[in-house]
Amino acid sequence: MVTQPEPGVFCAFRKQCPHAGRPVDEVSRRGIRCPAHGSMFDLATGEPKNGPAGKPLRAAKVRVDGERIIITG
Numbered sequence: 001m002v003t004q005p006e007p008g009v010f011c012a013f014r015k016q017c018p019h020a021g022r023p024v025d026e027v028s029r030r031g032i033r034c035p036a037h038g039s040m041f042d043l044a045t046g047e048p049k050n051g052p053a054g055k056p057l058r059a060a061k062v063r064v065d066g067e068r069i070i071i072t073g
């Protein structure tokens, strides 16, 4: 899951929700939302903004190469 919390800044997170393992699937200005039970995570840090999740999404490494966004780890 790739986000752009501010212009030119890209962050990436594993899709597995730390609450019960379902995949997060929605990104909006408010955050990254898990459809299973409604947890919302911060676009820049992956920290939960509201539960039931109590832990952040796992971050992935991201690199920008021209117009491409590459997940590196």
Ligand code: FES
Pocket (backbone or CB within 6 Å): 017, 018, 019, 020, 021, 022, 034, 035, 036, 037, 038, 039, 051, 052, 053
């Ligand atoms: S599995 Fe994501 S909020 Fe429950």
